Amino acid sequence: MAKISPVSIKYMIHAKFRAEGLLEKPDVIGAIFGQTEGLLGNDLEMRELQKEGKIGRIEVDIERKGKITEGVIKIPTALDQSETTLIAAAIETIERMGPSDAQIEIEKIEDVRGSKRDYIIERAKKLMAGIEGSTDSREISNQIKESKRTSSIQEFSDEKLPSGDLSGKEIIVVEGRADVLNLLRNGVNNVVAMNGTKLPESIRELCKEKEITLFIDGDRGGRLIAQNVTDNADVNYIAVAPDGKEVEELTGKEILMNLRKRIPIDEFFRKRTSRTEEIPKEITEVNLSNKDREKLKELFDNNQGSEKAILLSKDLNEIKSVSVKSLNSALRKSREKPSVVIIDGTVTGSTIEAAEEAETQIIVAKNFATTDTNIKLLSL
Numbered sequence: 001m002a003k004i005s006p007v008s009i010k011y012m013i014h015a016k017f018r019a020e021g022l023l024e025k026p027d028v029i030g031a032i033f034g035q036t037e038g039l040l041g042n043d044l045e046m047r048e049l050q051k052e053g054k055i056g057r058i059e060v061d062i063e064r065k066g067k068i069t070e071g072v073i074k075i076p077t078a079l080d081q082s083e084t085t086l087i088a089a090a091i092e093t094i095e096r097m098g099p100s101d102a103q104i105e106i107e108k109i110e111d112v113r114g115s116k117r118d119y120i121i122e123r124a125k126k127l128m129a130g131i132e133g134s135t136d137s138r139e140i141s142n143q144i145k146e147s148k149r150t151s152s153i154q155e156f157s158d159e160k161l162p163s164g165d166l167s168g169k170e171i172i173v174v175e176g177r178a179d180v181l182n183l184l185r186n187g188v189n190n191v192v193a194m195n196g197t198k199l200p201e202s203i204r205e206l207c208k209e210k211e212i213t214l215f216i217d218g219d220r221g222g223r224l225i226a227q228n229v230t231d232n233a234d235v236n237y238i239a240v241a242p243d244g245k246e247v248e249e250l251t252g253k254e255i256l257m258n259l260r261k262r263i264p265i266d267e268f269f270r271k272r273t274s275r276t277e278e279i280p281k282e283i284t285e286v287n288l289s290n291k292d293r294e295k296l297k298e299l300f301d302n303n304q305g306s307e308k309a310i311l312l313s314k315d316l317n318e319i320k321s322v323s324v325k326s327l328n329s330a331l332r333k334s335r336e337k338p339s340v341v342i343i344d345g346t347v348t349g350s351t352i353e354a355a356e357e358a359e360t361q362i363i364v365a366k367n368f369a370t371t372d373t374n375i376k377l378l379s380l
Helices: 025-035 046-051 081-091 113-129 139-151 177-185 201-209 220-232 252-260 265-278 290-303 324-333 349-357
Strands: 011-019 059-065 068-077 100-111 154-156 161-163 170-174 191-193 211-216 237-240 308-312 318-323 340-343 362-365 376-379
Touching (some): 025 046, 081 100, 161 177, 177 191, 177 252, 211 220, 220 237, 220 265, 220 349, 237 252, 237 265, 290 308, 290 340, 324 340, 349 362
Parallel strands (some): 170 211
Antiparallel strands (some): 011 068, 059 068, 154 161, 308 318
C-alpha cells in the first residue's frame, strides 16, 4: 500500500462521530472504506486512492462514555479541492459502524498549505532585506518589497531620529516615525523625522548642508510646526498634506502630488497671512447655565463608546450625528452651523480647526490634543 508523503498533503478532513455502542478503531476505519465503496465511482474509490498515495493514513481517536462511543477522524488528502469535498460529503453518509448505528459530521476541511505559505512569505521578507534587487512575483513580491522598505529605516545622529537614506542633496523633514515609515513604504527614501514638534539640533545642522522640504500635516498642528521650524532653521520649501489629513495616512499618489506642490517658505506664510486677513473669525464667549451643563453631560454620557460626534444648535437641539472619522468634513459642509459639538474620543488639532471654520462655540469631549483655540473646551 502506497503512503502519502507529508510534503504532498494538501487538505486535512476533520470529522467527529457518535455511535450507539462500543467500538474499536478498526470498526470506524472499516466503515469509512466499506460504506463509501461505489458511491463516487472507480476514480474516487477510497481503497484505490490510498494505494495510489492520494489519501493518507486515517487517524481515529476514540472516547467511550458508557455505551456511547464518540471520537474524531482525520483524513489527509493530496486530491484537489473539489475531490476532497466529495470524499468528505461521502463520509457523512455513513450510518453504521460495526454493529452500531452511527453519525458522522464534517467539522472542517483544512488547507494545510496555508501555514507553509505564511512561512514562505515571512522567510522571503527576511531574505529580501539582506540582498539588492527585487523578485518578479506579484502579490507576495509586493509584500516583500514593502517589508524591505520599512525595514530599511535608520537612525540619524546621536539623537537617533528615524530616517531613510540621507546621502542625497534633497531631504524631506517630517514630524514622526509613522510619517517616515509611510514615505519609505511608498518609495520616498530621503526622509527624516523630528520625533515631535521641537526641532532637533541635528536637523538644524542638516539644514545648513542640504536642500530641505518640510512636509507637514494639513491641520493647525502642522502649521505650528512649520512656524517653529522655519523660525529656527533654514528651510527651502514647505509641502502640506490635504486639509484634515496627516502625512502618515496619505497614499503613495497623495504623497507625490503634495511634494510636487511644495512652495517656498515665503510664499507659504504670505498665503497664510492673506487668508487670515480676508476671513477674520472670532468665537463668541459662551456662558452655560447649570441646566445646559446637565443636558450636555447627559448627551455626552449617552454618546460614550459610539465613536460618533453630535452636532447641536445654539438651543442644544441635535442637528445631526456623524462618525468621528467624518466629523471634519461634516463641520465644513453643514448648512446649519453647529454651536456645540459633542465628541466621543480625543479632539485633534484638525478637528478644532474645522470647528473654528464652522464657527462652533463649544466642544465637549474627554480629551483635547491642543487647547490653542478660542472655542470653549469642556471635558466632562
